[in-house]
Amino acid sequence: MRKELDKVYDPKQVEDRTYQFWLDGNYFHAKVDPKKEPYTIVIPPPNITGQLHMGHALDETLQDILIRWRRMQGRSALWLPGTDHASIATEAKIVEAMKKEGLTKEGIGREEFMKRAWAWKEKYGGRIVEQLKKLGSSCDWERERFTLDEGCSEAVKEVFVRLYEKGLIYRGERIINWCPHCKTSISDAEVEYEEQAGHFWHINYPIVGTDQYLQIATTRPETMLGDTAVAVHPEDERYQHLIGKKVLLPIVNKEIPIIADSYVEMEFGTGVVKITPAHDPNDFEVGLRHNLPVINVMNDDATINQNGGKFQGMDRYECRKAIVKELEELGLLVKVQEHNHNVGECYRCSTTVEPTISKQWFVKMEPLAKPAIQAVQKGETKFVPERFDKIYYHWMENIKDWCISRQLWWGHRIPAWYCDECGEVIVSKHTPGECPKCHSKKLTQDPDTLDTWFSSALWPFSTLGWPQQTPELKYFYPTNTLVTGYDIIFFWVARMIFSGIEHMGKSPFDTVLIHGLVRDAQGRKMSKSLGNGIDPLEICDQYGADALRFTLATGNAPGHDMRFSDDKVKASRNFANKLWNAARFIMMNLSDDVKEGELPQNLNIEDRWVLSKFNSLVKEVTDNLEKFELGIAVQKLYDFIWDILCDWYIELTKSRLSQGGETGLAAQKILVYVMSNTLKLLHPFMPFITEEIWQALPHEGESIMISQWPVYDENLCFEEEEEDFEKVMDAIRAVRNRRAEMNVPPSKKAHVYIVTQDKEVFQQGEPFFVRLASAASVEVGDSFQMDTAVQVVTDAARIFIPMDELIDKEKELARLAKEKESALKDIDMISRKLANEGFVAKAPAAVVQGEKAKLQRHKERLAKIEESIAAFK
Template sequence: MKKELEKVYAPKEFEDRIYQFWQENGYFKADPDPKKEPYTIVIPPPNITGQLHMGHALDETLQDILIRYKRLQGYAALWVPGTDHASIATEAKIVEAMKKEGISKEDLGREKFLERAWDWKRQYGGRIVEQLKKLGSSCDWSRERFTLDDGCSEAVKEVFVRLYEKGLIYQGERIINWCPHCLTSISDAEVEYSEQHGHFWHLRYPLADGSGWLELATTRPETMLGDTAVAVNPEDGRYKHLVGKTLTLPLVGREIPIVADDYVDREFGTGVVKITPAHDPNDFEVGLRHNLPVINVMTDDAHMTEDCGKYAGMERYEARKAIVADLEEGGYLVKVEEHVHNVGECYRCSTTVEPRVSKQWFVKMEPLAKPAIEAVKNGETKFVPERFDKIYYHWMENIKDWCISRQLWWGHRIPAYYCDTCGETVVSKEEPHTCPKCGATSFHQDEDTLDTWFSSALWPFSTLGWPEQTEDLKYFYPTNTLVTGYDIIFFWVARMIFSAVEHTGEVPFNTVLIHGLVRDEQGRKMSKSLGNGIDPLEVIDEFGADALRYMLASGNSPGNDLRYSEDKVKAARNFANKLWNATRFILMNLSDEITAPVLPDTLTLEDKWVLTKYNNLVKEVTENLDKFELGIAASKVYDFIWDYLCDWYIELTKTRIQAGGETALNAQKVLVYIMANCLKLLHPFMPFITEEIWQAIPNDSASIMIAKWPVYEDSLNFSAEEKDFEKIMDAIKGIRNARAEKNVPPSRKAVVYAATEHEELFRSCKAFFEKLASASDLQVAADWSIDGAVQVVTNDARLFIPMEDLIDKDKELERLNREKANCEKDIKMLSGKLSNEKFVSKAPANIVEQEREKLARAEEKMAKILESIQALG
């Protein structure tokens, strides 16, 4: 590493080099150490199909802040990286690529397809990892995991077999959510609902005996081909006499019964409901209660089946149009109403899902959910902010059995084997040798794979070696903090908690830090359709990773969305530039005697003031980080460095440094001490620039990454001196403001007369007024009476500046009279316009109002000009 700073702050020149330095020296690596307390974060594994986006950038930045902070505090801080195989998304990408070659999965066969999938993983799987490194993520890359690696796969099989043997995994025909595009089942949590405009079709179903009909309404007339009953409420007097009779299903001719069931709401619509057990979850339950047949009328890709007569082969919405037309022609359509309702869509591809009966594998959720709910209620795992525990409870308390099988080839294949002779099912981690039922030795494995979330639910412990009791697992588990967006509480967080409690007997993490989404500057969600996405890599290329990280961190408030702002990125870059230049000033004036950040024995008033401010900053930032108030902590470090260190203290030291001798050396020591420790406070947020500067200034460790986090010290609390110096600051600020109001340039010096009871204090700070308040001299007394002077009043002093020292009276009067003349013209013109009745009556109201506002501003300006002229008189 180099030992001096370039003249210009150029992050492109050093960020990659610094990251390589960190990796080569093993600073990211964490090992079990009995002398240290562990702190562990597991990364929410990004998909191998992924490209770094702003959501990733925020998520990884927050995790990196925490891990770097804890590392500096002396913890054995482990950040476990890894990626997810993402069954649906990855398989869809591969199938799409194959389609361009004119081949399908079936053409290749399972083995050849999986070879392609692994090639895909090798080609693209590492891409997002390299992008995370550009952001500065200090993960322990020696422990990188993949959800399909041998260790994670072993954990998946272990869990499946355990749950099956406990009766918590079962196979059965139930209603599930089916994506006709991805051609697989998906869980309830993977269905997103959007408001869509549709219709209620009111239909007549004739009684089979010809005595009349029943009217009902449906939003999905295409499913009527699979109706196997019509239901009414048993307490509904309108229909009691019809229960047990049959109807003739329109267009089909099949007789279906009228059944009574409490599920039907008498007050909704006509109180009559069509029952299609194969295509509606509620209808499925009604069908079980009444032993109704289940008729599936759709293929996997949402076309009508061969049993659907003239509609066979039609796409579902095409069939809907044809069926409605035929119902109208047959006299079965009563009316059509506009209807807005929530429609379920696949979260991966946004295709409308089809509820359908299918033979799948399920996890019984109620026994797993109860202890996971208790774990949060008793505080073993806390949500930050706390309000998110309500969302967690609501979902867990109303949870349904989890459909875990997927009709995909890429993923963990279900460890269930079927005897080729008798069909017996054997669940085992390895293929069985003999059938326990018939003794045969030939088996075939279940074709389906497991839901991606099944494996990622084990992530906090499978990545540390479970089910083996490894040293890593014993030391680093349970993990400490999970950082994730509020959009995957159901997908992932809840599943990790119930899986961990079930299989390890402990919660997977003690805190879940929830963040929001990164939106665009207008507050809109970033999306391809809007074209408003921001590529973090482009931002890093232009402004540097530190600027992007700081913008994301400082704008973050737990649980809330934040808006990306290029102006704020630029402001962060400007802050980095100010820090860079401040350091260069220190280095250019640094004595060779100073080799480490150590304070001098003798401290001046301003030294004690800045050290007290710094000491309080350490205490507050540490408290903020411990409470996950990362944005507040970032802003406080920024404010101290910019305002107190750069704008005040460094300016105050310039005179001392120029004077030379012991006072200069002491000032340099304080500057180095403050700068070195501020770099530590800033390091979690802006790691690259802090390391580059650390290597250039006197320091006490080979890398800032392995330095010690600053701690509050009572010996640095000079509260009396702090208050005294702030009396001087208030006076200087007041003088600056008064000069700025009168546009007095800094080069024009003026005598300042201070009337104060703190005479000795003000006299001792004469040099500060000369340096920072453009004072040619400072005269101090208990009181002054000076005519024609500008007065500045603070809590501790009255300050007088003779007007003639500030301005040339004749020239100022000349300027003010010119402004007065111009202002009089404006007032005359505006008053004339507004006194013209034609203008007021004919001009648009907003134009008239604008003219009135202009007149009011002109009159206000005139009053100030006259006041200034009078003051000079």
């Protein structure tokens, strides 16, 4: 017995039930099948701390569209899901929870802390996965991975050891970015720069043995406590005589050398710079060239340490104020200039980052970056849109060594041990029993963990079983499409590319589809501070997941930001309702013997038109998806369903359906064929409603999501008939528009006379003028004579409608006269207001402009009224 559709579509009654139906059918699972071509997407793993936001919703919707489409095309489509352990964010949450209990990490110890961390992950880590399911995400949940699971952890250790043995991972002292709040190092890519209002403090450094000074300018006076030199350019004639002499470092009262280095810009400021190797990356390089001491003056929390003398214990900004005050008292503060400059902030907590000398683990990037650049240059991996490859090249060509160690406990612990006796460093996948150098068994593992991005860089192959050579790895790698936002190219995309090439010999994906941000209705970035964030789950609850997905796909263009508003979601919900009502109409007029995919032998002109239109739609939507033009594809589907199928073809068939017989049965078959196949095209975008309707229509197979994607059929290409029928449609539209302009109600019928060279075409279309253009009757001929008639002209026809059949001339003239009088009054009133000099001078410009616009609208209205009056004379 055929399933009936409810009177009103209620997503709440459909979505959870349908998703469970898909899970029960195991339709999301992708198998290794040599007979099928694979198609793979690995999900950008959301943090286990994450709560679904609109950026996630967009990212997952785009991936699901692609994976559902490829699955329907018959490919073994794997969408591999998983979550990221998110070292900094997760540890911060656990520490915060412990703080409420009066506990600290150090107090409970590493082992107990890790127990708590895993318990936290089990409790909260699956939340975002359940939220993804609410969107309809068709991930292969059987293959779900976690960056800290056993397999991924094995891959991380393998990679670390391999790179270390190749000399591409090393441990050394370098300037790193230190977050005083998170109390860990972070990589260059994790620093976000924001322009802030600051100052340049100009300070005199006394030249030893003279009464002269060298003036330097700095934005961070507190770092002068760690100065070990001042530098000038070797070709700067102003200072050549001072090179090799010394200055007295103010407050610290220590002599430091004046050195020459081409790093100094002669034209900038005074041409003299202070050199603080422990707290500035450029100064560090200068220090290496000149063998300068490196003095770190800060603790991990950005307070001054013992090297800061009397300032020890002060916060860095408190110290800054104290130093500036003392310099002023000593008469060494020359001036203070306001200065806007970019300040680095931690991408996690927005704390100002402190460049600090530190012993850390690094990846040597230049040898890894070169083949990764070539992979994009050769087209092995392409960016969509293409312009993002320039950002990629810029970052990769200027890349610095990657600091991969983090001062955290939650994460992959660095597989390095230190011999307590001789200091030997042992890097191994397994815990060593003794030191290979002195055979001591007193070994201590490095306490640090690896940067979260180190493990996620391996995601496309570690999730498929590497370093084991699994059948899945061989079949599904390289993956096909990576879908991600443009803000993550450095963090993740670049690192996956060079990791894939280094360890697998191939780039991990052929295409990187870059999408923009979802902004609010005013175009602002969604943020907690603005309070303009929108919860996708609330939207799903209110309007349905399909409405949210359709909204995110509509108007979406690769690389471009999009605006989100309630009005857009409402429009998507209305579209779903339109589709539902159309399906219900079809089913209410359906015979039991109509089957899916069945077409009648005898086709009317309107049948050929809709089939030809649908056939073109198949080709265009498929082409758009191939080019990742998802927004264009969904707009074409919207236009076809709303305009072609609902507003035209269903209306055209109503008389045939009521008439019954062979013509009625033919209409039924075409309606089922077009609706069923259109649902397939729409399914990747709106999976829930399409499944529900498809199950109710005549169909073969278990689920729409594993049905065959429609393909272009040369036999359904009726270009000539399509063109002919659109001549009839143009004429019907023109008549309807003219009647609307004249305020003629649809209930008032009138005879229609058509002069055209396409007589046969318009004769076939006569019933449609009666049904859709309120025609009492239709005559098609070479010419017609009548005294007063409304004329409507299209490219293919001239249409005459007797005037007296449309309106009562006297009544209409009286009505138009009243409208004209009203328009003239409005024009007079606004004209007098704009002629008032006082009003124009005092009113805001926007108000004056608004009045001018109103005046123009009333003048245009008057012109139309006068045209209508003239038509009666």
